[in-house]
Amino acid sequence: MTKTSAAATLAEFELIVLVAAMRLDDDAHAVSIAADISERTGRVVRRANVYTTLQRLEDKGLLTTALGDARPERGGKPRRVVTPTHDGVAAVRATMTAIRAMTHGVKI
């Protein structure tokens, strides 16, 4: 049996948001994350939930945000770019490990 690491584990939506941010890399911000989740999971994503989840993850130190460039498709407004921290990546890994451990051998 694999032992999980000491890193924090994530709630389901936190996990999805963090993974989306990792995938989108430099393009990761609230709108693109919501769109990515929506596209891949097929579920309706409330952007309000994305904001609060990003805030919570930032408070936990699992990601950092920084203001990006102003863009014309955003009416000249900047975006807040999201970057997962090492702890964030570790948390994703730990959560995934836990899920794999729990689902191993279970017919789903």
Added chain:
Amino acid sequence: MTAPRWAAALLRRLSRATGAEADVLIGDLEEAHRARVARRGAFVATLLTTLETMDIAFMLGRKRIPRLAVSWIDFKLAFRMLLRYPVLTLVGSASLALAIAIGAAAFAFISLFLWPRMPLPDGDEIVLVRHYDRAASQPEWRVVADFLRWRDGTTTLTDLAAGRGRARNLLMGDGLVEPISVAEVTASTFGMARVAPVFGRTLTDADASAAAPPVVVIGERIWRERFGADPDFLGRTVLISDVPTAVVGVMPASFRFPSIYEVWQPLKVNEGAVQPRAGIGIDIWARMKPGVTPEQANAELAVLSAQHAAAWPATHASLVADVQPATRAEVNDPEERTLLASMNGVIALMVLLVSGNVALLMFARAATRESEIVVRTALGASRGRLIGQFVAEALVLSVVAAIAGLAIAQRVMHWGLTTFVLEANDGKLLPFWVTPTLPPMSIAYGVGLAMAATLVTGILPAMKMTSGVSSRLRETTAGGGGLRFGGVWTVLIVAQVAVTATFPAIAFIVKTSAWQSEARQIGVPTDRYLTAELGRASEMTRARFEAAVRRVREDFAATSGIARVALADHLPLMWNGHHVIEVDPGGEGPTDEALVGAHFVKTAAVEPDFFPAFDAQPIAGRLLAQADNADVARVAVVNESFVRNVLGGRNAIGRRLKYRASSNGGLRIPQQQWIEIVGVVRDLGMGADPTDPRGAGVYLPLNLGALTDDAVRIVGLVAGDMTVATNALRAAAAKADAALRIGDVQTLAANTANGVKTINYIVAALGMVSAAALVLALSGLYAVMSFTVSRRTREIGIRVALGSPRSRVVLAILRRPLMQLAFGSVFGALLTVGLSRLMDLTVGFSLGLIAVGPIIFAVCLLACIVPARRALGVDPIAALRAE
């Protein structure tokens, strides 16, 4: 396609984001919207963006509202704080209690008059079943035949009962006659009401048979007051309109079904001879069976109505039946109902105003604890924790206030209804569903008001106190600033002063018109004139009525100590409607604006003895004589106002007038027929309202056979004891004809005072509200002043130390409250004028009214004196050292 601008504004406003944070949110909004437009089109995208904006704004905004954290320690602390500041606790809880009392009592009053409920077991099931004539647009009461068919045919209703009200005379062994209202009802009425008698039995079906001896069931009040609560009274005989009737039972005092009745007799109907839509008029009541809704009952009645229409096409083609609540709302006019219901809103606003005021007090006190709050924040107390403490204090205050307020409301309710019956309703009973008990809904309303007060008095000061604590910490350590009263508080105080000035002013205006009525003199001692109304019972012929009235008049005049007896359809100073007349083209005064070539006058039909009875001598011409009596009036005497207003001061004798409109009560007026003026008398108080410019009066000869409302008034000057005279008059009426109805036996002064009584009732209520408003305004101002002084101690100390004159120091402190007082007074004056217009009151520029403003101003200034004295007492050295 850019996102809607208002969406960006909404997002910025509700999310409370600022700077770069707001830019990011709006940028995201724009980006998401453009992507959505590309995918789904502009319309759908705008719709979705709108919803999303609201979602985000509320979610982000909500996050910033601190979560309350209240523990039992907060309540313990709250009690200690309230005990530590007893004056504030007393003023605050008394203010809230008063406001809650007024709110709950007013809600109860309004509910009783607008949404009455039948106070019987399962009273909501009881309905009134009614026939309505669509063609004539009026209810049809001749429904005995329908009652019999409905009773046998309905499946949704049960316990069908019927009845009608009758005016009767009750004659006891003491020889005194008393007019009473009798309900003639079917025996099923008592089963439907589900109320058992206190003694004896209720009516039975056998009592209603034609051969059955007359029986009566009486109410407990009559049993106690007229029978002396005699336990052996059952079977005793009383005379009800001359018919010996046996008393068989007593109903509880709280039962006056269907509305105000305390005497019940069987409704005798010959079922074999009943014709459709004929015979007597009756009301029909029933209970809806359990689980049946009014809609289901109506649906069934519609079917039964159709069957009736088919069976009796000649009479029932236009009739439809429906069920209604059995209670009758006292106010039925939709506009009046809306106005009355909206009073709740006004009163709730007043409670909010009061709460705001108490919040002001709490805030003023909290300001003294600023350093405590700053320290607690620095030690890690969350904003929610601090707010929780304030809310706990407010909750304790509100709970105390709610208990006291509801107790006061119960007393107010009892006092209000008793006073209303005695003062404003001429002693007449109110329907039995109007009870002086605070209904559960009112209690719930009072508790709701208390909770709202908690939020206002707790959260408002708490939010203000705990906002920007860290910046205040910097400011206060740097020696400046601190807390200040903001615009909300100023508005609150100005509103309070305005309301405070308005209530006494309105009360004063109303009272002034009452004084004018009270002070009105007609040259005779009105308290020595005994009056009564003599009414014709339905079973009396006109000739019998006339003979009875003449006998009463003769017997009363023959009583020792009685002089100058006269009959008239309207007596001086009593309410009297107006008529429209024309005068012959011999010159006249300016006519009423509303009528071209015509005038409003008041008319009274009087005996020739009427004028001597009131010491009225002819100013010109002659008075009425017996010879003037005719089937149709041909001559008239007019008063001085008539000569002045209608004839422009010209000679009246020989001039002619004719009536345009028919009678509105009293004598049947001959229309379109010239009547000659034969004399002029002084004004004898024609009509009850002295301010009515239409006081011009015409006296016509009284013809008892031509009365339209079957009632005439008798008046006599009493030299001796009024009680003896009253009993003599009642005995004379009983002796003349047992069926003759006699009512309103009272002095002319008491009779005319009834209108004034209603006004006095309103004035008393307004006076109470005024006093409450004044106390509240004073406490509010006191709080502001105390706060100002406590915040400016250091400044005052420096000013005094630098040799500033005391007057200047006081002025500096008083400037703000003085401005608030001035603004409040101005708004109060405007509000008074506006409300007076709305209430149709004439605002006269009397000294008294003008004095209201300065008086309020002066009283409010008193609230500033104590804090101002405290300010002047500040020792400069101590003030500087303290900082």
